[in-house]
Amino acid sequence: MWAYEKKLEYPVKVSGPNPKLAKVVVTQYGGPDGELAASLRYLTQRYTMPTSQAKGVLTDIGTEELAHMEIVAALVYNLLKGAPLSEIKAAGMDGYYADHDRSVYFVNGDGVPWVAAYIQSKGDPIADLHDNMAAEEKARATYEHLINLSDDPQVTDVLRFLREREVVHFQRFGETLNIVQDFLDRRKVW
Amino acid sequence: MRTPINREELLLRIQALEFAALDLNLYLNTHPGDARALADFNQISAALAQTRKAYEQAFGPLMNYGHSLSCGRWAWIDEPWPWEV
Numbered sequence A: 001m002w003a004y005e006k007k008l009e010y011p012v013k014v015s016g017p018n019p020k021l022a023k024v025v026v027t028q029y030g031g032p033d034g035e036l037a038a039s040l041r042y043l044t045q046r047y048t049m050p051t052s053q054a055k056g057v058l059t060d061i062g063t064e065e066l067a068h069m070e071i072v073a074a075l076v077y078n079l080l081k082g083a084p085l086s087e088i089k090a091a092g093m094d095g096y097y098a099d100h101d102r103s104v105y106f107v108n109g110d111g112v113p114w115v116a117a118y119i120q121s122k123g124d125p126i127a128d129l130h131d132n133m134a135a136e137e138k139a140r141a142t143y144e145h146l147i148n149l150s151d152d153p154q155v156t157d158v159l160r161f162l163r164e165r166e167v168v169h170f171q172r173f174g175e176t177l178n179i180v181q182d183f184l185d186r187r188k189v190w
Numbered sequence B: 001m002r003t004p005i006n007r008e009e010l011l012l013r014i015q016a017l018e019f020a021a022l023d024l025n026l027y028l029n030t031h032p033g034d035a036r037a038l039a040d041f042n043q044i045s046a047a048l049a050q051t052r053k054a055y056e057q058a059f060g061p062l063m064n065y066g067h068s069l070s071c072g073r074w075a076w077i078d079e080p081w082p083w084e085v
Ligand SMILES: [Fe+2]
Pocket: A038, A065, A136, A139, A165, A166, A169
């Protein structure tokens, strides 16, 4: 089961309301390569992983992604908090505002809601681990795009931390792939 | 003298204590002024901490991310996982 710790994994600060930035950052909340997708992907794939190490890696990274989801939510919440309607409109967030006001919802940068079809659980650990390595690289690339778009150095600092975590996750998944590959190869010889 | 402990039994005790604490937690969120519930919550939480400690000493860590020690070797990835029943 899960327990909640009443703190963020990394401190979040924003320089002020910024709906234009919120509009793009929200994709790491509910977009195709966002933290919800990452977390649910790993947490649902872990059941059929063939080694205990792989189960541990997916449990722990899947749980860390939940913490990242909270960090992204804290960014979006604070970037929208107190934002004047004129700025929300100018940012093209009036459609989002109509449905969600200044709350935090699972959409990508264009307002498309999250779908489970973003993720996969194949039951084939080699396919799943490659999928996860690709997911980490796509998340890294998204954070780099967001860093390019960011005009708030405090937000950029948080985005840099999250980008770095994707690099570490990619590394751990690569090692896990080797471990699982070895395990499967050994099983084939009898 | 230490009484022999059975993993299943200890886990069941943790599940019972933690569920009681969880449920009181929910109740206290909407009844923060209920002193009796608060006393129950604290008593159960203390018993829970003790039972968790006993479990972890015998059977390894219950939590990740540094909330449990792993003495001597890395026991976090020991089988079984909770869904392997
Ligand atoms: Fe990640």
